[in-house]
Amino acid sequence: MKSRYVRIAIAGLMLVLGAVSVQLLTPSTAYAQSSSTAAMTNADVVKLAKLGFGSEIIKEKINGASTVNFKLEVDDLVKLKNAGVSQDVISAMLKRADGGGASSTAAASGPANYPGSPADVTLVTKDGGNVHLRGISGTMSTTNAVVTVLMHYNYPGMAAGVRTHDTRPSFIVNSTDQPKGRIYIVSLDVDKGDQDRSLKIGNARFWGGMKNVGAPDKDNQVDYDAVSMGNGNQWKLTPTKDLKPGEYGLYSGGLFDFGVDQ
Structure with missing residues (x-):
């Protein structure tokens, strides 16, 4: 009888752990899926700059993004500059928003x-x-x-x-x-x-x-x-x-x- 209760308890515990795993993994998976399709924005560029990533890495992300949704009016440029985004990164944003886009090799050469x-x-x-x-x-x-x-x-x-x-x-x-x-x-x-x-x-x-x-x-x-x-x-x-x-x-x-x- 005890062994039966033990089996039931173990099965129940596995179900609970499975539910917890689903709850923990689902947001991460959803974020990864949304990140792979969402357009890159000014906020993404500022986030990378504040985290200390170099200009070349940020430019590679800009040029490699499937789509971008940059806001580049005068006030936006001022905000980017004040946020610590370098001029060559802003240049890459302007070029990409204007219809450009390049691989890191093309950008370097x-x-x-x-x-x-x-x-x-x-x-x-x-x-x-x-x-x-x-x-x-x-x-x-x-x-x-x-x-x-x-x-x-x-x-x-x-x-x-x-x-x-x-x-x-x-x-x-x-x-x-x-x-x-x-x-x-x-x-x-x-x-x-x-x-x-x-x-x-x-x-x-x-x-x-x-x-x-x-x-x-x-x-x-x-x-x-x-x-x-x-x-x-x-x-x-x-x-x-x-x-x-x-x-x-x-x-x-x-x-x-x-x-x-x-």
Whole structure:
């Protein structure tokens, strides 16, 4: 009889333990499931920054997230900065929210390759023939200027390695769509103090929000003609006016830089 009671007691105990296990495991499992599908948010980035994770790890999480839901108006950028989020992480958030997204390898080696981004750019000049341009990535900086927030991408070095004396070079790019409005020829400002080149991005006002955050400032844009080549997946871009001596690039999330000499 005792053995029967013992068996019943053991069975009952196993049922209780099983119920407890279900109660303990279910929230964890649900959290894991929701975490795998939920969009990454500003709060997630701030949490990682406060826990002491480095910028490279946070950027990998941003670029590797299946979806993101970042809030990046001027007030949001201020809150991120005050929370200790670094400028290069904020730059990655802006790039991802603007349609970018890259693996950690792509982020380390050059600009993100996403729809509309030229993965291959050839510079065509009268003096040097055809030169393949290599993409480089920049870091973002922000400066408060009275009623606006100035945003710049900063690129290492004061001069591009590729140089030309041709004041009206052309570019061959691969693009399935019309490149205008997505691919830009831009001028870069040289900063001797910081030993770099910068590109002003977007237009942000404290009371008017952020506009054209993914596009270069109009003062840095160079007008060009776009002619479709071959099967329509390749385009030839040519400035409408001669370029002055200085630093330039083809911009679409990343930069393909070159310089024009006298």
